[in-house]
Amino acid sequence: MKVDYKNFEIEVIDDKNYNLNSTYNLRQYQKTYFEENEFRPSSKHAIIIKEHGIEIASVLICETNGATEIFDNSFIIENDKIWIIVSNKIYCLEIPSLEIIWRKEFDQFTNFHIHKLEEDFVIHGELEIFRITKEGEIIWRFGGLDIWINPEGKNEFTIENHFIRLFDFESNEYVLDFNGKELEFNPRTIETETKKKWWQIFS
Structure with a gap:
């Protein structure tokens, strides 16, 4: 994914095939x-910065917990x-420079x-939702009854006007300010009424 910022072209990619060794x-x-530790990285994301078509900085960032990929909402510039x-x-x-300010x-x-x-910023995490400052300080955090993944296709996280709407794994809905x-x-709500068989409709 490429983004133009000031005089720079910033490319953010998922480099799964990169071998550290x-x-x-x-x-x-x-x-x-x-x-470095005994685990292999589950996520390998790269940032490449070019100015007038010439690469001036690049970095590969690796982490070992849950696997992530690059989407529109994976980064903010x-x-x-x-x-x-x-x-x-x-x-x-x-x-x-791509030097670390904080991690x-x-x-x-x-x-x-x-x-x-x-x-x-607001982070949509698997277990919790976080509002943080730009310096990485947590303002608040919120957890539901289940994880913030929904197998039924509901959008787990949306910002609507002055509200945040959430759906958890069981499709429970939460609205936060x-x-x-x-x-x-x-x-x-789960339907508990058992439908009648066709021959029972007229009995």
């Missing part, structure tokens, strides 16, 4: 952020910074999306 990778990066989701972490990097863990498992909310206060809780 190989010299035969198709693409090389100027920096690599990865805490403004004020000469990029905030990017990598697994259950958020990285804030300086533009154009913090939020959801225990995976962060799915990051959204702008007024002067802050921007201060994280729960305004509505609408539990899923």
Whole structure:
């Protein structure tokens, strides 16, 4: 995914095939952020910055918890910074150097999306929803009865006017204000009435 920002072209990609221990990778990066341990990274995201078509900075960021991919809401760019989701972490990097300003863990498992909310950000995590400052400080966090993944196709996280609407795994609905206060809780209703057989309709 490519974004034009000031005089820069910023490309953010998911480089799953990159091998940290190989010299035969198709693409090389100027920096690599990865805490060495016995686990293989589950997420490998790269940022490449070009100016007038010439690469001036690049970085590969690796993390070992929940696997993430690059979507429209995987990163935010403004004020000469990029905030990017990598697994259950958020990285804030300086533009154009791509030096780390801060790196913090939020959801225990995976962060799915990051959204702008007024002067802050909201993170849609697997277990919790977080509102954070641009400096990575948690303003509030909210957890439901189940994880924030919905197998029925409902949009688990939407910002609507002055509200945040959520659906959990069981399709329970939650409505929060921007201060994280729960305004509505609408539990899923399950039909319990058994339909009559066709021959019982007229009996």
